[in-house]
Amino acid sequence: MTPEALSSALFDIVTARLDARRAAEPDAAAETISVVDVQLERPRNRDHGDWTTNIAMKLAKSLGTNPRAFAAELTPEIEAIDGVAKVDVAGPGFINITLETAAAGEIVRTILEAGDDYGHNHVLDGLSVNMEFVSANPTGPLHLGHTRWAALGDAIARVLSASGADVTTEYYINDAGNQMDNFGASVLAAAKGEPTPQGGYPGEYIQELAAKVLAQVPNLLELPEKEAIAVARDLGYLQQLEEIKTSLENFNVHFDVFFSERTLHAVDPETGTSLIDQAAVRLREQGHVFEKDDAVWVRTTDFGDDKDRVLTRGNGITTYFAADAAYYLNKKDRGFTEKIYLLGADHHGYVGRLKALAAAAGDDPDVNIKILIGQLVNLNGAKLSKRAGNIVELDDLLNWVGADALRYSLARYPADSPLSLDGETLRSRTNDNPVFYVQYAHSRTRSVAKNALAAGVDRSAFEPALLTHETETELLGSLQELPRIVAQAAELREPHRVARYLEEVAGHYHRWYGACRVLPLGDEPVSDLHRTRLWLNDATGQVIRNGLDLLGVSAPDRM
Structure with missing residues (x-):
């Protein structure tokens, strides 16, 4: 059962209660809700079930009842939902829901059927x-x-x-204003072999731009000063803009x-x-x-x-x-x-x-x-650009750290937080490097799938009721979260939530990998448990791949 299906079923139950209230007491206030108001959260303590909702606390007042009592009234109807194993009421009126193992495992089928679209949602349709x-x-x-x-x-x-x-x-x-004229004067001065004018732009890149402009306009230095500055400005600007575009494309930003x-x-x-x-x-x-x-x-x-x-x-x-x-x-x-x-x-x-x-x-x-x-960022160990002289240039960072490590690390924190990164950590192939940790989990899913094929394990059978190990419960629970995390990241404009989520999924996967086998040991025959675990393995890879794509980061098959 997907979170969306469970929310929809809960919505039907509470809507029926609201409709009954309106019919019995037409003059009484009864709140109007939509399915998005029936929010599900993962409990911090997994002993409290697979999902929890505060819908009883939201609606109790409009129904003239106590939240905990209202939650207790809803319990039998929620327990009757196909795929729900148990319902408990906690605290002031939280409803904790535990799914049947098979129902919880069905998310694997959902993920693999959706493929690259898993995690996509409709909360901002029309915007x-x-x-x-x-x-x-x-x-x-x-x-x-x-x-x-x-x-x-x-x-x-x-x-x-x-x-x-x-x-x-x-x-x-x-590309308008005094800074462009100063830029043009700087390019022209470089073409003449003169010092950078006051208020101009120094750096080897200006020399490079001047050489390109001279190649296009060999008689540049023969033109009247004002005309020469305009030509140097416009042609130098176009060259610099192309370089900026190339740098961005190399950074996977379009x-x-x-x-x-x-x-x-x-x-x-x-x-x-x-x-x-x-x-x-x-x-x-x-x-x-x-x-x-x-x-x-x-x-x-x-x-x-x-x-x-x-x-x-x-x-x-x-x-x-x-x-x-x-x-x-x-x-x-x-x-x-x-x-x-x-x-x-x-x-x-x-x-x-x-x-x-x-x-x-x-x-x-x-x-x-x-x-x-966005707040300032510094990268320890980064060197000033030889071309620009006084900045840490994007192209140099790409050559040193790589686009994936840069993109992931920069998107991993809220925009309004000052950021200091360790360049050598980002270059390392250890679990201290978050992007390596997540990408390695993905590459491990691909390696398992490849080895499974060689061992005769395929996806010809899927029995989610067999996924009973505690690490499987944890992993399944986290895989269900991607659509909610993406929607929340979009509504709040906070993509770092996706990165932190991926690290959680990677952690659950690594623990599952250490505890549960997809491949049979020795002469052990291939069973439906092996086949079903291959489904889970592949679904995890799909989730990590989809999440990394949202951050503009690659999901390598091998590390």
Whole structure:
């Protein structure tokens, strides 16, 4: 019996009680619930059963009864559910449910039939999400900080998609503004063999970009200074952006959209206005724009911001906030119900202004925008990039530690927790390395399956009632949890829950492997117990594989 089937059966039982209450006392308050309100949890103490629910405590008040007494009333009906072996009432009204061995083991069949889709759920069906993350300036290589946002952002997008949301991953290219002119001047200076200009970008990578630009435009140094800077800027930027994209793909992070900031500034020849101009008009129509000191402002303090924000300065130059406004409205126009921003630790000040912007645009800041602030990360033993000079570069990290260890370790912790990782631990092939521990469990399931085939053990029989060993009970219990864990990770935007879950599954599997045999010993004949345990072995491999995929991590067959 799956958790979903048990929840549905419990829902039918309590709904009948609510309907009876309404029929008997039409004027009495009786709560309306859905099947998602019937939540099941795994008891911390396995002696308390396979599942526990607090539904009696939730509904007792609306039914005018005591929670524990109501739980006791429900007990006979729950015990009558096919596959339930025992029901106990604990504490103030918790209902603990123990399944029959065969019913508990049926999750194995469910997992293998679902295959790669096991763990997927529908809690976010109908939600359209724009997930923007990384968005590093295209003026240099990606560094360790960007690496964390890439791993987290992509993992969040994956669990959202697995829970039914329609997700678009997006990289905002900051390709407008003074930093781009400084970048162009730096590339040109390198091409001339001159020192890096004040406020420019140093590093060997600038020398490399300059060589590529010169190869494309051999007469670069003959152009007028202003034109030469523009050419160096635009061609160098395209080269750097391609390098960023390649680094991300090597990190197994794919973006659906690369959105250029220049798009917001570009003037439409038909209307004679830019998206930034149009944003100002739309916010004015909402009644939130005013003029003061020759500048154009948005009254964001009406929506909790610490100060009002300038759209256009007195000299006619638009601000970064104006671009933020145009970009938010562009996302809204593209139909995204929720706009998620994953920002760095130095962007706390953006939370208030972005939420105020959403409200000024007519959205609900508690529903239509979510801002996640990622904290700093350091990796002990990581060396500064020789090319960039002052950063730990993503490409160097990939060569040193590997994509799997980096992705898993960075997604293993909440975004808002400062993080210090040990590089040598991540490189090690020991149980101290969490990703190795989980991946090794998967490779062990594949090795067992291969050896079983050679020994004549196949999946021609499945008798879940035979899975009675305590390690089998533990393993079965954890395998049932993946859909709930994925749904919870998606709703909370916390993919680290998937990583911690996988470590629990791996631990249960390793203990089961040590206690129960899939292969017959010596001349022992192949039995249905061996065959059924092969099903359990393969189902465990499927769960680990599915969970690792949600984190963007591979599931190797051999270690």
